[in-house]
Amino acid sequence: MSDSPLFQPFDHPKLKTRNRIVMAPMTRKFSPGGVPGANVADYYRRRGEGGVGLILSEGVGIRRNGSRPDKAVPNFFGDDALAGWQAVVDAVKPTGACFAPQFWHVGARPDDTTRNLPDAPIDSPSGMPWPGKTVAEPMTEAAIADTIAAYAEAAANAKALGCNAVEIHGAHGYLIDQFLWDATNQRDDGWNGPTLKERARFAAEVVKAMRAATGPDFAILMRISQDKSPDGSIRLANTPAELEQLVTTLADAGVDMLHCSGARFSRREFEGSDLSFAGWVKKLSGLATIAVGTVGLDVPAKSKLFDSFGPGELDEVERRLDAGEFDLVAVGRALLADPDWANKVRDGRIDELIGFDAKYMTKLH
Ligand SMILES: Cc1cc2nc3c(=O)[nH]c(=O)nc-3n(C[C@H](O)[C@H](O)[C@H](O)COP(=O)(O)O)c2cc1C
Secondary structure, eight states: OTTSGGGSOEEETTEEESSSEEEOOOOOOOOGGGOOOHHHHHHHHHHHHTTOSEEEEEEEEOSSTTSSSSTTSOBSOSHHHHHHHHHHHHHHGGGTOEEEEEEEOOOSOSOGGGOSOTTSOOOOSSSOSBTTBOOSOOOOHHHHHHHHHHHHHHHHHHHHHTOSEEEEEOOTTSHHHHHHOTTTOOOOSTTOOSSHHHHTHHHHHHHHHHHHHHOTTSEEEEEEESSBTTBTTOOSOSSHHHHHHHHHHHHHHTOOEEEEEOSOTTOOOSTTOOOOHHHHHHHHHOSEEEEESSTTOOSOOOOSSOOOOOOOOHHHHHHHHHTTSOSEEEEOHHHHHOTTHHHHHHTTOGGGOOOOOGGGGGOOO
């Protein structure tokens, strides 16, 4: 496998990784009070020792009330949480893996009881987690400005800790995606409009503020998705032209790479072409992209979140990497089950891989 495109170094001007394997961001809820401890550092260190090229952290809260949905989801602000992340960075660095935190703000949520700070105002464009459901007032201009500043602070903190990059969670129906989607962005001001370009303004301002806080050479990634949990049938961009508006707006704002989230890395995005979501985004934006979805899952995954997928098809991942359709590939559940997944695949030790099972969702091993 060492000749495999999966194990060729990635040489981006702002981010160099030893191979093309990315650990997908996965919420774990093992950080009481928002502070990641030694168990969290060890968990990431094991994936670094296991050969991953770039580790993306679980979604982490930023300095806004209600940015994270649970008290055991870590934060990326405050002395205690930042000391915890420093220990993570220090644990991962010697393994040769790169590390980037994923900044998460959930926005409006359908179930108010999931919020960690019950008295905090909910940040969202129109108070709507979902079409037809309103749970809060729209964000004020001051709240929008402070939220953008909180993203920028988190990015500056990540750079100061020695992280190799940062990822903005702009996918899956959370705050940034709530601005992008016309059904949850019902504003009648400059943060909305009939086009995706107009609705991407909030995302673009977040990127610009993070860029200003970190300088020109620091890698800023954003994760985007077409669909939103819990409904996988919704599409944000119905045509390549719509998708182009979104991704060129983000590229113009200064994002370096786009992480294209979807259930299946090879799913055909638009009729008339076999290109995947990550393939289209790369073609339309000119940026490097990360694909994701069921890589390394050789059996149908039995979990509450994801049901009935086909085989992992590593050869198909390699074929698409080789063709330059996308640049990196993120692996989620297979890496939850087996921290050594990358090294085993590199060495052809396929029979030694630990298969995914839903029990790995609830433990940190
Ligand atoms: C337990 C779990 C937690 C997740 N948490 C996040 C998250 O915090 N941020 C995010 O962008 N995606 C999250 N995801 C989605 C994964 O990053 C990934 O896109 C998804 O699992 C598909 O990849 P896979 O088929 O390789 O598992 C999570 C997935 C799982 C299984």
